[in-house]
Amino acid sequence: MKCIYCNSEAELTSSDIITYAITGAKLTKSFVCKTHNAFTNDNYEKKFVADLDFFRNHLGLTTRDGKPIQYKADISVDGTELHNVKISNRESLYAPKEVVAGFDDSGNKILMAPMEKLEKISKGKASAVDISDVTLHKTITADSFLGFHAVHSIAKMAYEWYCYVNNIEEFKAEYKDIVDYILGNNDGDFVDIIIDGNYYHAIDQLSEIGTNAFFQYDDVDGYRYVVFDFWKTIAYRVRICKLPHGATIDTKAFIFELYLYHIDESKSKTVFGAYSLDSKRKTAFVTIKPKNVTIDLWRNFVKRIEKIMSTMVLSVHTLKREVDELSSKLKKYDAGIIDVARLLGFEENNVVTTIEIISQLHLNKDKYDVTKSFNQNLPIILNLDSDTIARTQEDKMEFIKSLVAMDKENKLSEYIWNGIHVFNEIYENEMKLTK
Template structure:
């Protein structure tokens, strides 16, 4: 085996083909030398990942050692705007282990912490604020998704994935263009963005928020491409090489294999059909160069990206993780160490949604078919049409009020444990179902 960038046989290292920070499904292979693995990581991927910390946090991704991802955002609290605040969840804001630091509009430093701690730091100059309605602001920047670091990271992932899928274990001259682009030796663009409505309609039927989908195909222009559908938000088309097939015959239907890498760590494949809808097209997909992105088109992608902030991906493994976190909090709640506010993570979306799902599972347990998988039961038990669950802010407020009322009536612990215990039955059953 040789390095797929330079054919070196020395110091081959394990490369994260799909950057580890943006997926739960690991995909690695030792076919990149130490020099070029470090080059792509230091020049592109570190910055690309850092720009996405907020979205990675919202998707429930973690650091390599399993810690919650921190991100920077602006907050509004009691009429004061505080900028560049480091957060991880609502608890890190409402019950911080240390001070919360940021700056005001004039760049002056602002510290927030429990009053007892702040009085010692500020020497009596601290003032109290009303924390009942804190708003977190995070601007979605196009550069985070289609800027220099993002586009080059996509090119790197596409090329390495192509080599992985096709068992290519050395550099070949036919890949010079894509390799030169990744290594910064040329500015010749090899990445564009799919803006084809038919494509996005189709991919939306096949994947869920947080999934990275890959496929390769030969287009009518004589080139072979890899398409990366990133988190079900934006699809990047990366030119890999000249097609070895005679693809200039304008085939109207193009079947491809879609490889899906899910956020819960699972990997699946599906057949994905591409069909030419118009005669004499020169490509199967309508695309645009990143630098030609318009405000109107970016607005469509912003809407797709925004779903990350209001949607929870459902799978048996993701829910198991959330249930474990909830169980730990519930033990502290029952021991009197935390109150209902802390139990709910100060209204953290994932915690509230997990309790909602557990309550619905328990309420509809008679409908649950133990001969079928968790995801096969979801449409029936939770009345869902996909593997994601979203709730409006109004729905969330009503459910939180229900939980607060049960806390007052000393019914909350039993209410949640009923759901947890039934989910544990579901999980044990799922692990024993035939694969």
């Protein structure tokens, strides 16, 4: 084995083909030398990933040691706008153990903390704010997805993935152009954005929020490409090399083998096709250079990216993690250590959604077919048409109101425990099925 960037046989290190920070499903191979591993990481991936912290947190990705990912966002509290506030979850905002710091519109530093703590710091200069009406917002900037660090990171992942699936274990002359681009020696147009409605229609049926999907194909323009569909938000087409001499392409039909790497660590494969309806030689997809993406086009991508915030990816594993956390909180709630607001994670989307799902499981437990998998049962129990659950803000608020009412009547604990017990039975059943 040699380095796929320089053919060095010395100091080969394990490369994260898909940057570990953006995937649940790890994919590694020791075919990159130490120098080139550090080069792509330091020059592109660190910055690319830092820009995505907010979305990584919402997708339930964690740090290498399992902690929630911190991010910066803007919040409005009691009429004051705070910018660049470091947050890890809603609880850190509503019931801060530490001081929450941000900047106001004029750039002054603002601190938020429980009054007794703040008075010590500010020596009486602190004023009280009402935190019952905090809203959190994040501006989605095109540069995070289309800028220099993003497209170079994407090109690196596409090239390494291509080498991985094709068992390429050395640098070859035909990859000189893409390698030079990744190593910053030339700045050609190697990465394009797919803006083809037919493509997004197809991928929407096959992929899930948070899934990274890849496929390779040869196009009529004489090039071989890898398409990297990132989190089901934006699809990047990366030019890998010229087609080998004598390669033939079917201009009427393209069949793609799609590799999917999911947020819950699982991997899967499927096949899909694109058929040209006229006989003129057209490339498989309509694409555009990242720098030519207009505001109107970008708006469509923002809509896709925003789905990350309102969606919870459902798998028995992600749900197990949430249910375990909920169980330990519920014990504290039963013991009178925490109140209903803390139990609900200050209306954290995943906490509320988890309670909703497990209570549906409890309510419909007679309909659950123990011979089938969790994901086969879910659509029937929850009336869903996919493996993600998305609720409107109004639905969520109605549900929270009903939970708060149960808290007043001392019925909430039993209601949630019922759901937890049913879920744990289902989880054990699932483990038996997959053995």
